[in-house]
Amino acid sequence: MNEKQETKYQLILDAAFEQMKENGFEKASVSQIVKRAGVAQGTFYLYFDSKSAIVPAIAERILCEQIDVVRNEVRDGDDILSIVRVLIDQTFALTDKHREVIKFCYSGIAYYDSFQRWEDIYRPYYEWVELKLQEAMEKKEIPSLSVLSYQAKLIIGIIEQSAETYYLASDPTKEENVDIYKEELFQFIKRALS
Amino acid sequence: MNEKQETKYQLILDAAFEQMKENGFEKASVSQIVKRAGVAQGTFYLYFDSKSAIVPAIAERILCEQIDVVRNEVRDGDDILSIVRVLIDQTFALTDKHREVIKFCYSGIAYYDSFQRWEDIYRPYYEWVELKLQEAMEKKEIPSLSVLSYQAKLIIGIIEQSAETYYLASDPTKEENVDIYKEELFQFIKRALS
Amino acid sequence: MNEKQETKYQLILDAAFEQMKENGFEKASVSQIVKRAGVAQGTFYLYFDSKSAIVPAIAERILCEQIDVVRNEVRDGDDILSIVRVLIDQTFALTDKHREVIKFCYSGIAYYDSFQRWEDIYRPYYEWVELKLQEAMEKKEIPSLSVLSYQAKLIIGIIEQSAETYYLASDPTKEENVDIYKEELFQFIKRALS
Amino acid sequence: MNEKQETKYQLILDAAFEQMKENGFEKASVSQIVKRAGVAQGTFYLYFDSKSAIVPAIAERILCEQIDVVRNEVRDGDDILSIVRVLIDQTFALTDKHREVIKFCYSGIAYYDSFQRWEDIYRPYYEWVELKLQEAMEKKEIPSLSVLSYQAKLIIGIIEQSAETYYLASDPTKEENVDIYKEELFQFIKRALS
DNA sequence: TATGAATGAGGGTTCATTCAT
DNA sequence: TATGAATGAACCCTCATTCAT
Incomplete structure (x- = not known):
């Protein structure tokens, strides 16, 4: 259970990290990030209160x-x-x-x-x-x-x-x-x- | 005529310059820039192909x-x-x-x-x-x-x-x-x- | 068992009742209601087919x-x-x-x-x-x-x-x-x- | 020119009026309203600062x-x-x-x-x-x-x-x-x- | 029965860009 | 040349609902 949580959080964070590395903060959209992470749009907000x-x-x-x-x-x-x-x-x-x-x-x-x-x-x-x-x-x-x-x-x-x-x-x-x-x-x- | 062109161009450029100085590139919107420059939205695109x-x-x-x-x-x-x-x-x-x-x-x-x-x-x-x-x-x-x-x-x-x-x-x-x-x-x- | 069901059902209903009293129907979200009731999100749907x-x-x-x-x-x-x-x-x-x-x-x-x-x-x-x-x-x-x-x-x-x-x-x-x-x-x- | 402005404003207002009459304020979405009015999403915000x-x-x-x-x-x-x-x-x-x-x-x-x-x-x-x-x-x-x-x-x-x-x-x-x-x-x- | 993480459609809103005038 | 109304895709975010456990 804990491991799966780790995984999703890490997936999103990794995707965000890479996306922002490539495009900067502003241009890295949440929808790009979740697509890259392979999770749903809403999942992002389970782990982060907001984009920032x-x-x-x-x-x-x-x-x-x-x-x-x-x-x-x-x-x-x-x-x-x-x-x-x-x-x-x-x-x-x-x-x-x-x-x-x-x-x-x-x-x-x-x-x-x-x-x-x-x-x-x-x-x-x-x-x-x-x-x-x-x-x-x-x-x-x-x-x-x-x-x-x-x-x-x-x-x-x-x-x-x-x-x-x-x-x-x-x-x-x-x-x-x-x-x-x-x-x-x-x-x-x-x-x-x- | 040439002088007027210069003027509009300069107005937009000055406005863009100040706006981006204050808010960065992404957050400086074309509509803010043209408002600051005192020209119409479309005029921007007479002098610049795009925002970037x-x-x-x-x-x-x-x-x-x-x-x-x-x-x-x-x-x-x-x-x-x-x-x-x-x-x-x-x-x-x-x-x-x-x-x-x-x-x-x-x-x-x-x-x-x-x-x-x-x-x-x-x-x-x-x-x-x-x-x-x-x-x-x-x-x-x-x-x-x-x-x-x-x-x-x-x-x-x-x-x-x-x-x-x-x-x-x-x-x-x-x-x-x-x-x-x-x-x-x-x-x-x-x-x-x- | 029956009693426990009663309890959960009542908890949710009470919470929904209060929440909707305060915020109206539309603005009372299921997540607010279950939080208030102290039950899980899915439990709501064991007792009610939908929000309405x-x-x-x-x-x-x-x-x-x-x-x-x-x-x-x-x-x-x-x-x-x-x-x-x-x-x-x-x-x-x-x-x-x-x-x-x-x-x-x-x-x-x-x-x-x-x-x-x-x-x-x-x-x-x-x-x-x-x-x-x-x-x-x-x-x-x-x-x-x-x-x-x-x-x-x-x-x-x-x-x-x-x-x-x-x-x-x-x-x-x-x-x-x-x-x-x-x-x-x-x-x-x-x-x-x- | 003035007449066209009147028209768009009226189109949106009429559509919003009917939509809200039928569904109430909350359920009348801006996207429904603009569709009904036959204008683009952004046009709404030319005439109204916000939905409310x-x-x-x-x-x-x-x-x-x-x-x-x-x-x-x-x-x-x-x-x-x-x-x-x-x-x-x-x-x-x-x-x-x-x-x-x-x-x-x-x-x-x-x-x-x-x-x-x-x-x-x-x-x-x-x-x-x-x-x-x-x-x-x-x-x-x-x-x-x-x-x-x-x-x-x-x-x-x-x-x-x-x-x-x-x-x-x-x-x-x-x-x-x-x-x-x-x-x-x-x-x-x-x-x-x- | 009970959970709560996950979903994804849809919400309101912004904005670079186009085009008829 | 100059306008600014109009566009619509994309933005961030919410939430009713589902499903594997």
Whole structure:
């Protein structure tokens, strides 16, 4: 039962994701989405209150992929700076991959009444990074920091911001610089953690 | 008669420009545009084949403003590096000013089947820069370069690209760096012209 | 089992009744009704063939309330004219109380193909009044009447009709006249029973 | 040009009027209305802001019919009491004729934000009655009344209210009483004008 | 019996585009 | 050239009804 629910929700979300990736938010019609998903028009509204309600769901989907991918790259016992490198690499990679969708996700934030939804989406990510900071502190890799939850948010924030700044402009010819850019970012965070 | 044409065309273009600046491309309706322009619905289609045909016209309009402004800042006899500085400053200023519109102009390129239209729009700009390079060469400010038209395109290209990379990301907190960024760009071009 | 059926049926009917009282027939959606009733969407269709099938059920419900209330007010041995007074008072009271619902119940008659359903609903009411007439005849309160069942229908009919005429017009300012109106009605029936 | 506009507006209004007369407001769909009117879906919205915007238009239409019919029945030089008789007769006749539509017109008043629209619709009617009162006063048929515009509104108001009270209940069997009812109403106004 | 996810026709409305004037 | 009424497809969304469980 639960699995079938998952399936329909995922079908719609996947279809919406692809459709919006190709045509942007405005031009991706609900009827195209449901046709692509192979479900009825009304089914869409069983899972989403409105067309725009899909925006945070897509954001969540991207972030989940991000968390999965990061977790897969990190081994138990990795030092915090290696983890930061992974965070940077994967955030840049996913921002690059999902460029088009991220663009309207972020402008979509404005539409959304409450920060709460976004907080909910990010919470597991924040908590995982916070945990890693905690472990690093216990292993004396980094000094004792006052409020770890804030530190986690700051690190995630600066990495995402940098990736978006880099990729959301449409020109991909300067990608030679991305390594330098990422190195600068890494050094910044490294210093911030000393 | 010609003047009246100019007038109607300009009225519509101005209205479209403002409307799209405020609401984006999709949400700016033709009926809003014509109302703002003070012309009839059908008149729109005397000057534009379709709603999306306005996109290159807006690009042209911005570029014309760019050319005008650059020409006003440049005096006869200015050396080529001063001119490059003007190009950089004005390109950055206009990209900043027209951020919103430029965003969909560039995504609009994709819609358009042929590069030809964009080539046409840019041609006078390219030619003017090419002329300046020519003069600089004759005045021995720069060495003898093989294909001047390519050099002009490269210079314009790299400046626009940089400005867009800088401004089209939404975060305005890093604006302190713009001068450094521009200086790097200038040095790059300067070396390229030695 | 029977009791549980009763319960679900009543839950749905009550919910429908309230919902339609508040929003009218068209705007009361089945999904709102089942939510209010605390049952599943499909359960509705176990008890009602369609949304409009609820209309005669509501009529029945009102009429049942009517019969109950009348029976409670009437004592064994009451003379027929006292009973007529009770009928008038209670019919007017219930028509007043359920104004909104009665309005679309009566326009709903049009939807319904057969009078049969309405006949079925009214039968117990008719029979009870007929019984009372029978008793009155035996006690010589009224003369010997030919077809008692018709007399019963006529009496119930004229009372309901009068109450609806009085209340279904929205203007409540003339309510001072209700007693005169009811008295006229009573006299009419009284004469008809002599 | 003006005539064609009249035509389309009238076509839609007529179709809406008939459709709503037959099915009520909710069940009369815009698509049915435009089909009946023989115009395109979008054309509806050239003349009405929304489906509910048709409600005051229908009210206006009925009132216009009312004014026309009254003017045709009244001769120059008729005394004011004859005119009042005509007003009563015609108001009752039209309320009877348009029962169904009037029902939701009046509940539709609630939906409408401003009294202004209704004031505008009624103004010509008010003014015509006021004029007749003015003439009656000059001919000494009635005593000198203070604010004629108020008197006009009161007379129109009481007649409409009475007609609606009488007809909006669905039962037509008591129409024998209508003449008495109207006579009472006439006497009331007659006394009010002495 | 009871569920509730799924359906899809139909709702009101918008809007790019056309065409007779 | 200029108009703007007219078009109708497509938009997002609702809801009575069905059906596999």
